[in-house]
Structures are given as C-alpha cells and as structure tokens.
Amino acid sequence: MPITSVTKDPEKVTLTVVADFAVPVTRLWDAYVDPRQIEKFWGPPQWPATFTRHDVAPGGRSDYYMTGPDGEESHGYWKFLTVTDGESFEVEDGFATNDGEPKTDMPSMRMTFSFEATPQGSRLTTITYFNSAEELEKLLAMGMQEGMTAAMGQIDDILADLTSYAASLATSHQLLSDTKVRISRIIRGSVEQIWKAHHEPALLRRWLKGPDGWEMSDCQVATTPGEHYRYAWRQEGGNAGFALIGELLAAEPPYRAVTTESMEGAPGPATLNELTLAPVSEGTLLTFVITYDNAEMRDMILDTGMVSGMEASYARLESEVLGS
Incomplete structure (x- = not known):
C-alpha cells in the first residue's frame, strides 16, 4: 500500500x-x-x-x-x-x-x-x-x-x-463507449513541435502522405475556430484520390484542438475529433478521442485499418520531420 x-x-x-x-x-x-x-x-x-x-x-x-x-x-x-x-x-x-x-x-x-x-x-x-x-x-x-x-x-x-507501458509507444486504440474511440501514441518530440507539425502545411505534407504510393495533393489548414480545412490525397502519377474535410471548432495551442471530419462527397454525419497533446518522459502523448454517430460506423471505419495507417504516419512524423 x-x-x-x-x-x-x-x-x-x-x-x-x-x-x-x-x-x-x-x-x-x-x-x-x-x-x-x-x-x-x-x-x-x-x-x-x-x-x-x-x-x-x-x-x-x-x-x-x-x-x-x-x-x-x-x-x-x-x-x-x-x-x-x-x-x-x-x-x-x-x-x-x-x-x-x-x-x-x-x-x-x-x-x-x-x-x-x-x-x-x-x-x-x-x-x-x-x-x-x-x-x-x-x-x-x-x-x-x-x-x-x-x-x-x-x-x-x-x-x-x-x-506494457513501453509497448504503448506505438499507436493503439481503446473503445470508450458505443460511439467513442481513443487513439493514443507517444511521439518523440516536444508538444510545440507536434502542434506545429499538425498545423503548418509544409510540415503536414512531409508526414501525412496517406497510403504507400500516394501523395498529399491539397493541404488547407484551419487555424482559427470557425475555419474549414481540406486534406486531399491522390495516387502518384494517377487521378484516383480522396479528401477529408471539416471545421475547426476549438483551439487551445499547443495542447488541444477540436474538429469535425468527414469524407468529401460521402454520405453520413461527420465525426467529432478531439486532439490533446501532453508532455511525458518519452516525448509527447498524443491522444485523439473520436466520436462517431453510432457503433456500426465506428466499427466500419476501424476495420479499414485506420489505426495502422495512423501509426505509419506518426512513424514518418518522427523520422522525417522531428528527426531531420
């Protein structure tokens, strides 16, 4: 005790x-x-x-x-x-x-x-x-x-x-409720560095590249609540692509941002994404709490390999942006 x-x-x-x-x-x-x-x-x-x-x-x-x-x-x-x-x-x-x-x-x-x-x-x-x-x-x-x-x-x-604490340095997810998922990753960098990497287009293009063989074709960042953002990707040398769009609802630099997010052109309600950054001994703990409209939507998106895709992006952030 x-x-x-x-x-x-x-x-x-x-x-x-x-x-x-x-x-x-x-x-x-x-x-x-x-x-x-x-x-x-x-x-x-x-x-x-x-x-x-x-x-x-x-x-x-x-x-x-x-x-x-x-x-x-x-x-x-x-x-x-x-x-x-x-x-x-x-x-x-x-x-x-x-x-x-x-x-x-x-x-x-x-x-x-x-x-x-x-x-x-x-x-x-x-x-x-x-x-x-x-x-x-x-x-x-x-x-x-x-x-x-x-x-x-x-x-x-x-x-x-x-x-298990050391193993948690990689991206992981926990189901908080029928509609909420928490995504966590410890990134080896300061809170200020991670915030900057999420809000400067030149840095975002270096690590948020999408799946292998894809490139970021549009990077419109929202920095003030009420502004909208658009991130788009396309196959290198091809025309196929997709985009994520949303609105910045709240921002408390460099610790927290709240946005909506949806696939451009896709039906259905947007998710609510809450990003939190906190300093820990290994670097910065990044936490995303995502709220979906229902459990079916939550599970469908998780089944696409979203978490492993996020891990690839965060690993790239460490190696190509923070490690440079």
Missing part, C-alpha cells in the same frame, strides 16, 4: 493524503497524465474509471465516469487551474451528470497534486480543500477516504508494469 498518511484538518477544512512509490517522479507523473493509465487506478477496484477527456494543461478539463458492479455510472470532472509539468497540478474536482455538466446539488472541491523525488523514489501529496466543515464530513461519510485508499492501492501494479 503506497499511502503513508491520511490527515484530516477540521480547522483548515482539508484532507491530506501522502503516498510514496519506488519509481522516479517522471514515471509517477506519466501515470497521471496518460488517460490509459490513470483510468486503471483512479476509481476503486469495484468502480473502474473511464476517461473520455483528459487535458492536463492550464485551463484544460477531464471528464470521466466510474462504473459499478451493477452497471451504474458515477460521473465526475476536473478543471485544471494550474499545471507545472512534472511537478504539480491543481484542479477543481466535482460530480457531474451523465452529460458532463456539474451537479448543482453536490459540492465541488479544490485538489492539489504535488510530485517530489525521495531517496527511495517519489512522493505524491494530495490535498483536498473543502468549502466547509459540513461538506468535508458529508463526503467522508459517503466513503471518500476509503475510496481514495482503495484506488491508490492499485497504483503500484500500474507503475511496475513497465513492459
């Missing part, structure tokens, strides 16, 4: 949890930044978590839900108030409805997570600030302390599983 102390301070209206780990600070930090890892321990064992959004950046947000043994869902959110990469972050933590809206009949809290090196590895100090003594007692009565203890008891296994 990594927890070494739990201290309730009725005067300051805080709950402080200290936990020690036999891994470097960078490894512990990465476990909290990567949605694939934090969802393995944030919820108690009987209530595993699923993160549908996880933007670890100032002004960012996380949306998650925990699923109970009977299928009941409990939703929550974080609003990131401050982030110091590799050292600390502060969030507003609250309960949410199934639509992700804050629950007005439940209290929200402020939480700080501080990471520091120790002779044995690393220490995480979590301080929860409550709005009143009554709220503190209410949430403790609901089992908050026991839930945190049970959840953090799972972290050691995640931190020790370095083999």
